[in-house]
Amino acid sequence: MAAPEETAPKAYKQRGGTGGEAMPLRSIQADDQVYTSSGSAELDRVLGGGIVEGALMLVGGDPGIGKSTLLLQVCDHLCRMGKRVLYVSGEESARQIRLRAQRLGAHQSDLLVLTENAMDQVEAKLQAVQPEFCVIDSIQTMYRPEMGSAPGSVSQVRECASILMRYAKTTGCAVFLVGHVTKEGSLAGPRVLEHMVDVVMYFEGDHTHEYRLLRAVKNRFGSVNELGIFEMTGTGMRAVEGASETLLSQRAKGASGSCVFCGMEGSRPMLVDIQALVTQSFLQVPRRTVDGMDSSRVMLLLAVMEKRARLKMYCRDAYINVAGGLSLSEPAADLALCMAVASSYVDRPVPGDWAVMGEVGLAGEVRSISQLERRAMECRRLGFTHILCPRDSVRHVKAPEGIILHGVDTVAQAMAVLDLMPSS
Numbered sequence: 001m002a003a004p005e006e007t008a009p010k011a012y013k014q015r016g017g018t019g020g021e022a023m024p025l026r027s028i029q030a031d032d033q034v035y036t037s038s039g040s041a042e043l044d045r046v047l048g049g050g051i052v053e054g055a056l057m058l059v060g061g062d063p064g065i066g067k068s069t070l071l072l073q074v075c076d077h078l079c080r081m082g083k084r085v086l087y088v089s090g091e092e093s094a095r096q097i098r099l100r101a102q103r104l105g106a107h108q109s110d111l112l113v114l115t116e117n118a119m120d121q122v123e124a125k126l127q128a129v130q131p132e133f134c135v136i137d138s139i140q141t142m143y144r145p146e147m148g149s150a151p152g153s154v155s156q157v158r159e160c161a162s163i164l165m166r167y168a169k170t171t172g173c174a175v176f177l178v179g180h181v182t183k184e185g186s187l188a189g190p191r192v193l194e195h196m197v198d199v200v201m202y203f204e205g206d207h208t209h210e211y212r213l214l215r216a217v218k219n220r221f222g223s224v225n226e227l228g229i230f231e232m233t234g235t236g237m238r239a240v241e242g243a244s245e246t247l248l249s250q251r252a253k254g255a256s257g258s259c260v261f262c263g264m265e266g267s268r269p270m271l272v273d274i275q276a277l278v279t280q281s282f283l284q285v286p287r288r289t290v291d292g293m294d295s296s297r298v299m300l301l302l303a304v305m306e307k308r309a310r311l312k313m314y315c316r317d318a319y320i321n322v323a324g325g326l327s328l329s330e331p332a333a334d335l336a337l338c339m340a341v342a343s344s345y346v347d348r349p350v351p352g353d354w355a356v357m358g359e360v361g362l363a364g365e366v367r368s369i370s371q372l373e374r375r376a377m378e379c380r381r382l383g384f385t386h387i388l389c390p391r392d393s394v395r396h397v398k399a400p401e402g403i404i405l406h407g408v409d410t411v412a413q414a415m416a417v418l419d420l421m422p423s424s
């Protein structure tokens with residue numbers, strides 16, 4: 001039931017709408033989408049090419065992950081390009097914002113700053129200033145006093161976001177909403193806005209991770225799952241170039257329990273190091289901890305290794321980690337995980353110039369994966385020479401020069417190829 005004080009959303013005429021008429025699709029004019037660069041190639045990639053006029057974009061993530069910093073850098077860039085930009089902060093004082101901007105070397109611009117929590121004041125200022133770009137930092141601090149509920153409550157967050165949506169859609173101003181997410185994925189947080197906005201981007205992980213990973217989980221203007229990699233430096237967020245190089249840079253070569261996998265993060269292939277530590281367990285129920293992969297998927301794969309590859313996991317603890325803080329969701333990472341586990345189990349390394357990819361089924365079968373060719377190209381670029389992959393994929397793919405594809409049908413075969421079979 002809607003709270004009684006919640007006002008019904010007002011109808012509005014959207015720019016580029018059909019003006020209240022039903023129009024035949026073929027008579028609708030559509031120019032190519034115009035993207036304005038945010039000044040950061042990584043952010044542009046996540047946005048699907050850049051900022052679109054009238055877009056409402058949500059940037060979510062843990063407190064302290066770098067949302068305000070990144071957006072202040074974007075504002076600075078847009079101002080330098082001669083755009084009219086308004087930065088609304090409900091969290092920090094003007095002085096704090098100025099100090100942060102100084103740190104970023106972004107304090108000499110004409111960026112308009114407004115510190116305000118009351119939504120009607122923000123709306124009035126938007127009407128007066130008519131910015132082309134606007135940042136609301138954060139949506140949880142905005143409120144309409146007449147609604148009675150506290151700032152950050154579901155009804156306030158929704159109402160304020162719908163006011164901003166109306167503003168964006170009628171004026172063409174592109175609006176970034178900052179939203180904090182707590183570990184519990186708080187209800188009043190950005191999740192309640194996902195259906196309203198055009199683009200949803202989340203910073204993955206927390207600020208203890210080395211890299212700040214920004215992923216688009218919804219994008220009406222581009223493909224989802226695009227990943228931007230940043231690093232927090234003394235002077236703001238810096239894009240990390242050469243994702244694969246960076247993610248592999250600290251790999252302990254020659255150590256057991258490490259296996260390189262090439263994932264597709266959106267449209268970009270990316271090499272990551274999947275790590276496993278398998279040790280004898282002294283507990284009734286062996287311990288399993290997983291970071292960077294879906295833990296139920298990992299449990300399933302450990303069971304497959306137990307049953308199909310005869311690894312005695314029932315009396316072993318297993319710790320799984322994806323180096324660099326990346327979260328992998330592709331089943332194509334299964335085989336690499338299994339090989340990392342097997343490698344730690346027998347305490348023999350996977351050879352340093354091998355990369356592994358393939359989905360693993362419950363029968364221990366290795367299933368085909370998509371885009372093997374692109375993944376193989378990336379492996380070659382990073383100096384890998386052998387790829388262990390599903391036999392099925394090998395039939396359809398021509399190996400790039402300098403790469404040898406080794407097709408396998410089962411996890412047991414894969415272990416045999418890499419010499420990771422336990423002796424007993």
Ligand code: TYD
Nearest residue numbers: 063064065066067068069232233234235236
């Ligand atoms: P911030 O952008 O305020 O995070 P959010 O808006 O997501 O809550 O980032 C704050 C952290 O980043 C804080 O711990 C200080 C650090 N930081 C830097 O390391 N370098 C910088 O240049 C800036 C501005 C912040």
Ligand code: MG
Nearest residue numbers: 067068091137
């Ligand atoms: Mg902030």
